[in-house]
Amino acid sequence: MQNTDNYVVGIDLGGTKIAAALFDSKGEILNRERMETANARTAQEVVQRMVEMIRSVSQGRTLSGVGLASPGAVNSRDGIVLHGTNLPEWDNVPLKKWMGEALGVEVQVVNDANAAAWGEYVRGAGKGSENMVYVTFSTGIGAGIVLDGKMLLGTSSFAGELGHNIIDPNGPECSCGSSGCWETFASGTAIRDAALQLMQTRSSLITELAASQDEAASAKHVFEAYKQQDPVAVEVVDRAIHYMALGLANAVHTFNPDRIVIGGGVSKAGDLLFPALKAKTEQLVMKPYRGTYEIVPAGLRDDVGLIGAAALFHTS
Template identity: 55%
Template sequence: MEQNMEYIVGVDLGGTKIATALLDLNGKILRRVRNETTPLKSAKEVIDCLIHSVHKVRGDIPITGVGVASPGAVDTKRGIILNGANLPEWVNIPLRQEMESQLELPVQIANDANAAAWGEYYAGAGKGSKTMAYITISTGIGSGIILDGRLLLGSNGYAGELGHTMIVQDGQLCGCGQLGCWEAYASGTSIARIAKEAAEKKFSLMTELAAQDGTVIGAKHLFKAASLGDSVAIGVIDEATSYIASGLKNVIHTFNPDCIVIGGGVSLAGDDLFAPVLEKTKRLVMEPYRETFRIVPALLGEDVGVVGAATLSFT
């Protein structure tokens, strides 16, 4: 480690793991550790594991602070986990207070999607942009907004839930309990549902490819079948990219980002996804917006959580 260099620690807290990393102020990862959360039975055990992981990754290196990315609803301003999704007893936990009292260091807490958005803005695909939207398309749709260089939190820290904006009036039931949400049409789970329904109506290579893997139809089978000329898969991709573009139109008209970063498993499809999404989005937005943005894949991969969490102190 260089003398006179400052270091920070980022923690990505998930339902199955705690990923912790030591970084320099440029967002470069220098050390990392990983712990499983599944054996932990209480909130206290999770917090103890968090504290231990920070001490382990820093060693004897002085650090200036710690950032934590957590799933679920997070009150960023007060540092409280309101609902930690799959974590045991993870309701109304004053995590920042607990960690600061034990570590004697400043601690920042954020929702994992907001932390990921900041990570891609600070050190990833959105670096150098002014206003950036981060959209992760996986099981659901997570998102975060950087507005004029600042992470948009809203009055209660809940801003940026773009997956639950409506794109179809009285449409599909979403996991949030409402109808017609973007997530209900454009998430990886929803695209897989559309593909499965299409393959049940008409023969498709997607069915054979999934059977070879011993799994249900997923994004991998969809894009593979399309690359082999399967008309059903090609039709599903056309439908899915139209839904993605519909949501992005709302994002662009609302926030006027110069950069939209797409993460999550679906984004790994490459140009098969990005080319039609860009073309359709440009067609949907009003004319003055059409050359004001770019749509790019995320760069940080599985490190996005720790990088975003660690650099939260620079928001």
């Protein structure tokens, strides 16, 4: 009997690690591997490692394709990493061409935020929606957009950089070189920095909570202190929720989604975040948009990049 299963390998490439997984046609993970990237200095060396991982993880099965999620600026149409964030010597790397020639299969390459968005749309919290905005509030703010069931790429595959929408031109300087980008107000880093600034002159539970866990203060500790109604934490979180909602309201007005999926470390605040974020966003959007969308936490966890990369071939 002929084997009609449709095997795909998903790759999640990061600055410190490479994760690979073999998926069957149902999107189930059959095998996985993980490797550090620290000792691979050039793009060619990293690509060779990925090729070896794909051959190993596929265990001799014939593949229908390889989906790859890469950090940085990616030309998805041509499969070229224009600039790899946290990847030295990664400029204009033709991943699709190099890996396709080495493996003899179709390779698709997307930015990691787009991979996460597509994974959530196909197999996660976005499943069943038609128009979805995915936002991850973490060190920065990443996003991916699905409109009418298709990933929005834009002319250069750069669409969806919502974190660098400027919401206050007089705001803090951003790592991108501009000032007042959304992520300078609403990312996990922004929440931490706002708390640290206030704690220069005011005492807070945030310091005690971080010390008790032998960790540097972070957005996680801010939300833990917020749960106990620590005044500094309350001020910081209320401000952050306002700016998070402001950016989401802009996304609602721009894309008219039926679902907004929220991921990233800040989303782990759960009930401390979502009710207030939903209420504030609904307050900020224009009246015709109210009740036309839902805001939900992401459904996929650490495997979202792998799942999204594989889902470039599996869409059912």
